[in-house]
Amino acid sequence: MTTLRTRATMRLLATFESFLALCALYGGISLIAGAPGFTMPVEWLAPLGLNSWVLPGVAFAACVVLTGWLAIQFAVIGLREPVQWVTLGLLALLLGLALLARHRLAAR
Secondary structure (H helix, E strand, O other), X not given: OHHHHHHHHHHHHHHHHHHHHHHHHHHHHHHHHOOOOOOOOHHHHHHHOOXXXXXXXXXXXXXXXXXXXXXXXXXXXXXXXXXXXXXXXXXXXXXXHHHHHHHHHHHO
């Protein structure tokens, strides 16, 4: 019975992470395209040296998709290879930079 519960839990986790990744992809594409509800002033990007929302849209979508991928990977196969640590480190760096940018924009 434990095996069935474990498999059900893993399927639920994979479904949730896949849904989250699709939402992130949609959000990133919508931010890039300037879809209604996703338009924000370009002036907010001035401290970052950017003049459009394309790069933040791509980075946001990539960050969330990578988070989902790593979560599923760790749940299924565990931590086995050094490349997983490198990817996790890059994800942490990307998240840190996003939070720093958010903090600097809020301070303006």
